[in-house]
Amino acid sequence: xxxxxxxxxxxxxxxxxxxxxxxxxxxxxxxxxxxxxxxxxxxxxxxxxxxxxxxxxxxxxxxxxxxxxxxxxxxxxxxxxxxxxxxxxxxxxxxxxxxxxxxxxxxxxxxxxxxxxxxxxxxxxxxxxxxxxxxxxxxxxxxxxxxxxxxxxxxxxxxxxx
Numbered sequence: 001x002x003x004x005x006x007x008x009x010x011x012x013x014x015x016x017x018x019x020x021x022x023x024x025x026x027x028x029x030x031x032x033x034x035x036x037x038x039x040x041x042x043x044x045x046x047x048x049x050x051x052x053x054x055x056x057x058x059x060x061x062x063x064x065x066x067x068x069x070x071x072x073x074x075x076x077x078x079x080x081x082x083x084x085x086x087x088x089x090x091x092x093x094x095x096x097x098x099x100x101x102x103x104x105x106x107x108x109x110x111x112x113x114x115x116x117x118x119x120x121x122x123x124x125x126x127x128x129x130x131x132x133x134x135x136x137x138x139x140x141x142x143x144x145x146x147x148x149x150x151x152x153x154x155x156x157x158x159x160x161x162x
Contacts, residue, residue, distance in 0.1 A: 001124055003124045003125075005123075007120045008119045009119075011116055013155060014150075015114065016114075019151075020082045020107045022150065028055060037060055037062060039059060040061075042056070052074060054073050056069055056071045057069060066093070070090070073086060073087050074086050075102070081106070083104065083106050085102065085104045086103055088103075095126065096126060097125065097126055098123050098129070099125070101122070102121070103120065104120045106119075119143065
């Protein structure tokens with residue numbers, strides 16, 4: 001078993017609060033609308049969006065051949081600091097590849113406008129599973145592409161998620 005952490009950071013032209021509102025607070029509506037080629041639907045299974053909420057993200061068939069859904073549990077949602085933490089509790093890479101996976105996303109406003117998005121993931125590989133550096137790189141690239149589409153949508157729709 002390998003335990004590790006990966007980090008990624010990106011500068012965005014979109015204001016921190018708008019990205020927060022779209023991707024942390026309203027992901028269940030926003031993601032399938034803006035990224036239908038990735039998410040066929042997102043359903044809140046338990047909770048009201050706050051800590052303890054469980055969401056199921058269903059992937060479009062073309063998005064991934066490895067799994068069809070992932071369930072996340074919200075662990076922390078800090079409106080003031082714009083920090084969102086969640087843990088994958090079922091589906092996705094859990095089971096065959098990983099036994100634990102959690103994320104922290106931070107949206108930090110920049111004085112000149114826009115923000116810095118930082119994403120940290122903590123993982124533990126399943127017994128016997130090989131750590132795949134290429135897979136980690138692929139996931140980071142996919143997340144970058146996803147945020148590019150999200151930013152494109154928000155920049156072209158300046159009145160949403162204000």
